[in-house]
Amino acid sequence: MSKKLQKVAYKPVGLLLGIGAGAIAGFVFKEVWKIASGDDDAPNATDEDRGWLEIIAAAALQGAIFATVKALVDRGGAAGVRKITGEWPD
Numbered sequence: 311m312s313k314k315l316q317k318v319a320y321k322p323v324g325l326l327l328g329i330g331a332g333a334i335a336g337f338v339f340k341e342v343w344k345i346a347s348g349d350d351d352a353p354n355a356t357d358e359d360r361g362w363l364e365i366i367a368a369a370a371l372q373g374a375i376f377a378t379v380k381a382l383v384d385r386g387g388a389a390g391v392r393k394i395t396g397e398w399p400d
Contacts (some may be wrong), residue, residue, distance in 0.1 A: 313400065315371040319392060324355035324384070335376040342375065343368065 332391045343352045352368045353360035 317400055323387060323391070324399075327383050327387045328380070330382045332376070335379035335384070338379060339372045339375045342371065348370070 313315060337354070347364075347368075352372065353365045355365055355369070357365070388399050391397075
């Protein structure tokens with residue numbers, strides 16, 4: 311399989327993996343936030359009843375979880391493609 315064809319073939323797989331990663335990360339963040347804060351809902355940046363520290367902590371935690379889950383899913387997807395095609399996707 312040519313590199314160009316492989317790249318085009320991997321695009322929809324990467325897109326689906328990204329959507330799945332976002333859903334998983336959102337669920338994980340919500341559960342971790344419940345445990346960490348005892349609150350069911352994480353604060354929004356515009357929530358005037360929440361303090362700066364709580365909002366920044368929630369954003370940092372959410373970003374770390376999303377980045378970690380995305381890296382795990384992307385790496386796993388690339389490894390799966392290599393297993394199927396014999397080549398690492400670009």
